[in-house]
Structures are given as C-alpha cells and as structure tokens.
Amino acid sequence: MRRGTSLSLALLGGGVAFAGMATELGSHARQGDCQVQRQQDPTKPCAPSTGSGGSGGHGSFWHGSSTASTGTASFSARGGFGASAGAHGGGE
C-alpha cells in the first residue's frame, strides 16, 4: 500500500476507531502511572537507592563514570541511565 487513505479506512473503520485511539491516548496521559505514585512514597523499595545510585556524571564521551551502582539482590540501583540527557530530550 503506497498511500494512506484506503488502508486507513480498511483498518480504522472510516475513522471511527481513530477517535477511539485518541481517547485512549488521552486516558493514558491523564490517569497517571504507577511509578509516579510510588516515587511520592519514599518507603517503597522502588525509590532510588540511597548512596548507591546517582547519575554517574559524565566521563569520556563513550565511557560512563565509575560511580555506577551495581545494585543488590533485593533492590535495584537506579539512576544509571539519564545522565546524558540534554535539554532537548531524547527524541529528534
């Protein structure tokens, strides 16, 4: 299929399901996600591990800082990804 319309109509029921998709997307954005709630409760184990996490900072261009945490068997270390993020985000 080289173009859009005919395939869209075939799969989306002439646009009816299109609106449903948008509604569902909206519900995702509004409901909030589990981890948001958990981040607000520091007693939960998903909170960043004290003293062992951290962003790690910037090392050389390709090699991250040696401060990375390896985590423990019980609770994961967090914060080991994200240090390279710039102001414009990860997309382009």
Next chain:
Amino acid sequence: MRRQSLTPRNDWRERAAALDFAFAEIAGEPYWDETTAYVFTAAEIDRLDDATAEIERLCRLACDHAVTHDRHAILGIPESVWPIIKTSWKRGEASLYGRLDLCWDGTGPPKLLEYNADTPTALYEAAVIQWEWLTIVQPSADQFNSLHEALIVAWKSLRIKTPVHFAAIRDHTEDRLTVDYLRDTAIQAGLVTSFLTIEDIGWNGHRFTDLQEKPVETIFKLYPWDWLLKDSFGRHIADAPTRWIEPAWRLMPASKGMLALLWELFPDHPNLLPAFREPNRIGVMQVQKPLFGREGANIETPFLSTQGTYGAEGYVWQQYHELPCFDGRYPVIGSWLIAGTPHGMGIREDASPITQDTSRFVPHYFLPGP
C-alpha cells in the same frame, strides 16, 4: 510539489487539545501550522515512497558491510561497544520505526540529509494530527500516511516478551507524547504495556528492572543508544537479556558517519550526497555535522552555523545542498519507515535552511491521478 496558503480552522487549538497534542504551540508560537500545506501529485508521492525504500535498502546493505568488515571507526562507534552493535545486527533484531530527512523540491531525485534511525519524534503529528486535519480540511484528497495502521501491524510482528515497558526521560512533553502514542499503538496491537522513566530503570545486579522490581524483558526507549552506552548503566547492557526497541544496531544508521559510508559504498547514487569523514574533500560548499548531533545543533554551513554541545565525538562533512525555498520557507521532508517499509511523511519548515527543534510542522496532501 507546491506550497499552499490556507486559512486555519477557527478551532484548531481546541482540536489539537482534544487529541492531547500538548505542544501545538511552543512558547506562544505555533508548532503545528495549518496556515500552510504542501500539495503533491500522486506521482510525486510515488517518487518519495520509492526513494525512501531505496535509501533504506542501501542503509541495510551498509550496516551489513559495517558489521562484516568492522567499519565502526567510520561510524564513530568505539571498539568497546562495537560487539553490542554487531550482536544486535546478527540477531536480526527488528526495527520498529525510523525517519529519513530528505531534501526535495518536487524535481530530480530526493536527497538524503540524514537518517533519524534511533529516536525519531514528530511522529504523533505526522500520524494523527495531520490526518485529522486532512479529514476536515481536504476530505476528498489523500495523504501519504498509513503510519498508525502500520505501527499496530508492526508491534504484532515483533514477537517480543511482554509487558513492554515504554521509557522517556522525565518531564519532557514532546518525548512523553511520542512514547505515549507508540504505547497506544502497542496496546491496540494487543500487547501489555507500562511506562517507566529512563531515570527509573533499575539494575539488580543481573537484570534491568522496573519500579516494581520486575525484570524489564522488552523496552521501547526514546533515549539514543549513544547516550545509553555512555551512561553508567551502559556497561550492563551486554550482559542483560533485555530486548531494546530500537535495537542497538540502529546506532549505525543513526550515526552521521553512515552518510560517509553510504557514499563510499554507493558513490554517485542519485539519492545520496557526497559525504566524508574528512573536511574539504568536497570544497567549500560543505556542511559539517557532528556524528551524533541532534535537533540541528552544532551544524556549520557555508553561510551560517548553530550552537550546541555536540562535536566531541567527531564530524562528517556532507556536500551542501540547500533546501528548496517556498515563499521564504525551507521545508524538510521527514519520510517515515515502519518495520523497514515506507509508510508516510511529515514536513517541517523553517525560515532558516537549518531545521531545528523550533521548526514548524505543516500538513500535506496529494491529489488523485498521475
């Protein structure tokens, strides 16, 4: 191909809001701009479709060549992480999506400017927002856009373990919308999903984990591979069984070094521009691009340059090929591939010949017939 001035719908803001398009305006300026549309013939759309498929074919051949002959240096990928890239390619890990940025004025062959193969955005506006515009403003016309349907089909074909985690960096509206949209298409494909910020990905000593300490089996991440590998947890990637989308091999076409490799392997191909890893091979009419630059940052052309934080990783020099100018605006065609097949396009235009994160998204349509 022509640029058409239009009167925007009175309720375009409300319509954008109803579709949760949170950045239809950025800092009070329109990002979604329906005062303009680009109009194509069906034959012109066919040419873009064909060029997109051809460039994708070349890129996959070039990736295979790079892996077979260990050409990581031309791509700017260090030897320390090269095995991760090679393994990903040899496993045949599937790509979900990518966007070619093309220079074209409706005549001659479209030219590849770069391949956003790892973390492309401007997807929701291409797949949904401009489609909604078409159904209202140009209902009898067509649009090069089957992105939404193709994404759903693609998710079904990936054969991945669920749940699929979707990750973006914290507090970034555009990235979050892109990830939410892709997550929505995965849900419609029947997959179980959840959201996780990049910063909240955990490491338990053996596996990457989510906030419930459950293993991350499969993750879509809107966070580039050069950053993942540079971050402190990057050292765990090779040992973890997590399946990443986009897969690690997408770092090859995402590198601007791929432009030089393509030109080396397929010199004088009509859809390519001369490009080299060394300066001044082309003459003064060249563009200097950081290998892993983003959003038009740190670009130097014969006439202007942009600021940014990229460049330490090295550069590629590509022949300067100025974007076409329509009514004082320079459009770039973002031609989308879903699972390696062309499925639509989005156009962004700017008053400058360098497309940046502030460049406006404008809709397009095409007319039936030849």
